Amino acid sequence: MSPTTTGQDIQAPLDGLRIVDLTTMVLGPYATQILADYGADVIKIESPQGDLMRKGGAKKSADMGALYLQLNRNKRSVVLDLKQVLGRKILLRLCETADILVHNNRPAAMQRLKLTDKDVRAANPRLIYVSLIGYGENGPYAGKPAYDDLIQGICAVPAVSARIGGHAPEYVPLTLVDRIVGINAAHATLAALLYRNRTGEAPSVELPMFETMAQFVLGDHLGGRSFNPPIGEPGYSRLLTANRRPYATSDGHLCVLVYTDRHWKSFFTAIGRAEQYALDSRLSDQATRGRHYNEIYGVLADILRTRTSAEWIDLLGRCDIPCAPMNDLDALIDDPHLASVKFFETKSHPTEGQICYTGIPSRWNGSALKISRHAPRLGEHSLSVFREAGLSADEIDALLAGGTTIDGEVRTEADTSVD
Secondary structure: OOOOEOOOOOEOOOOOOEEEEEOOOOHHHHHHHHHHHOOOEEEEEEOOOOOHHHHOOOOOOOOOOHHHHHHOOOEEEEEOOOOOHHHHHHHHHHHOOOOEEEEOOOHHHHHHOOOOHHHHHHHOOOOEEEEEEOOOOOOOOOOOOOOHHHHHHHOOHHHHHHHHHOOOOOOOOOOHHHHHHHHHHHHHHHHHHHHHHHHOOOOEEEEEHHHHHHHHHHHHHOHHHHOOOOOOOOOOHHHHOOOOOOEEOOOOEEEEOOOOHHHHHHHHHHOOOHHHHHHOHHHOOHHHHHOOHHHHHHHHHHHHOOOOHHHHHHHHHHOOOOEEEOOOHHHHHOOHHHHHOOOEEEEEEOOOEEEEEEOOOOEEOOEEOOOOOOOOOOOOOHHHHHHHOOOOHHHHHHHHHOOOOOOOOOOOHHHHOOO
16 A cells, blocks of 8 residues: 655655454544544455444435545445354454454454454454443443443533533533544554554553543542542532533624633723722632632623624734634534635545545644545445455455455446447
8 A cells, every 4th residue: 555645745654554443333433534544554344234324414325424424534445244254254364464453342242253352363463452342341331332322421411511501411412422432542542552562562452431431521520529538529610600601792602711810800901890800809819710600700791792792802812812703513614714724625536526524633744644545435445455465366256255245346437348
């Protein structure tokens, strides 16, 4: 595979790394997408039915939904029916030349398929084995099904939201858990790679959704229970005040954070109320404000209603007080900053037409990494990957005939024309 380069011909950081990807839905594919964006050769193994997320979101074709497109660019798709003996055999053959295997199946399913870490590393002792699971295997929840909604709930996200919003518990309208755990999975995989390169030993890494998200939530909200014995209730008061929200202006909403002593003094001075600031003891210092967050944010809310968003952006900008517009989805997509930094990449897909992909945010020596592969059709690379692995034409024909794989290669009219 030729090196992936940036616009300045800088080799992608993970070029030459090969990952066998058994993940589906959002969590695992997001983790492997990050690694693929960094240049790893990610071979996505799909069942003959394909990743269920192929059906997710807006779509032109039945198996190329928007969520799948965004999660699986820079990867190659290979179909293998792992319930068939031959499918498992070929997977192990692919693992012989891989550095990492990543899956998000329940451990019991991997045992049934005879694809545990011991099974796979018998074929390649240097293979790093990464398991993305719902709950740690040493606890009473081990083996339970886990999805984003369930983990949001068990990690108190809807309860915290309801506590400050005065409404029924609600999920955050993002695949929040899957993406947070996916980011953790990507850096845990890279840490495992460094460990192997340093020690020569290929580790088996288990990353549970519940524990990862519990750390994320309680990093903010362990509060008084950080101490033994506890010195107070859990929760960080600034985040749990009902008035911490986008502020209504006279013509819309604005996100403002008046936070430090300097911010507060500058704000009241700029609006001609320096005396009010001096006389209100609740505003005097950080510790005092911390005991009155809801009240002082309420004061701020009343003031911000008196001018337009544009007026406040101008005034707050001159005072160097942090603020930002409250975008809706269309405004976010059309944000001028994203356009200026060329955040989106539009690529021609062989069957789906022009596709707008979210870009790769990091910069390497001042240059962005590029999207080098479109999100693949189901089984688009099955035959080419098998040939790379040294399978003969007869072996490939047997896989096709038995339904172990499918040939999903996208062929142009020129490819199929007859002289």
